[in-house]
Amino acid sequence: MTAPKATVPAELRKLYGQGRVIPFVGAGASMSLTWKSHDGYETLRGPSWREMVDQACRLLGYEDPELLRYRGTDLQILEFFEQKKGNFAPLTNWLVRRLDVPEAAIKASRVHAALSALGASTKFYTTNYDDLLERALTLAGREVKVVAAERDMGTSDRMVEVVKFHGDFDNPEAMVVSEGHYYKRLRLDGPLDLKLRSDLLNRVALFVGYSFNDLNIRFLFDVLNEMVRSLPGSDIGKRAYIVVNNPSDFEYTLFRKRNMEIIPTYGDDRTASLAEVLEQLVS
The missing domain is CATH 3.40.50 (Rossmann fold)
Structure with a gap:
């Protein structure tokens, strides 16, 4: 229908x-x-907010983002990320690579x-x-x-x-x-x-x-x-x-x-x- x-x-x-x-x-x-990745094997799309926070967790060494979500909200996780890393550069660099759209x-x-x-x-x-x-x-x-x-x-x-x-x-x-x-x-x-x-x-x-x-x-x-x-x-x-x-x-x-x-x-x-x-x- x-x-x-x-x-x-x-x-x-x-x-x-x-x-x-x-x-x-x-x-x-x-x-x-x-869009296709540079090697042509993967179909990519713009990341969601949740995917960005998941990546922040991985950059902090947490392979399972839910372990941090058990402790706090997404915004608090990102604040934790900034405190541990000193800035958001590692996460921003990942976003720039992910959003390299042809x-x-x-x-x-x-x-x-x-x-x-x-x-x-x-x-x-x-x-x-x-x-x-x-x-x-x-x-x-x-x-x-x-x-x-x-x-x-x-x-x-x-x-x-x-x-x-x-x-x-x-x-x-x-x-x-x-x-x-x-x-x-x-x-x-x-x-x-x-x-x-x-x-x-x-x-x-x-x-x-x-x-x-x-x-x-x-x-x-x-x-x-x-x-x-x-x-x-x-x-x-x-x-x-x-x-x-x-x-x-x-x-x-x-x-x-x-x-x-x-x-x-x-x-x-x-x-x-x-x-x-x-x-x-x-x-």
Whole structure:
């Protein structure tokens, strides 16, 4: 039986046409990419947060990551990693190698093609550390400015901004990885926090590539709701939308409590469903 197609809300399509939608791109977008290893024997994809933490455990000498998870949360494991190793360089080096994605794979990504085709959106936010989004936009012929720190702010009207909300490999000092980093960001007083607050004026956020058990989306819920609490009321009464695959009453209830409207998708092919929503937005 064919899964029903996703339907993008009419009000969101209207807002997109007015240039008032800011896509927020999560790990699911990077995980949708697949490519062959250099030797051609292995099919690779972007790693998940859990896979990154698993690798941190292995670099610490724990072959079974669950032994550390028994002791603490993923964020605490990463804080432990930083204390034991002195920095995140060993883990960052692994991520850089894992995300050495060939240009052909980015061109072949339906999700990244759909993101790049969002011509009415001139600002993108991402919690991903990789450079796949900006590479896709560049390959699509768009002029890109990456913003990871205050020094990067300020761009021309012709450029599209990719705001690295949790830093990236070129700005390791700005990477939000450990429990301490998240607590610091929750103060909402950094340059990127102030920029997001400004960018949200008269706009809505569209979250793609996130799931409810994603650490970043739970953090962003708190950030977004804290920020919009004192902003002028939106003319449609909503501040954020999120694409969720096969949502249940559980997701509907908890997302709505956080003032986020679900755009449901269905079926087993999350990548195709997500791309379909993005393509509908501009159709």
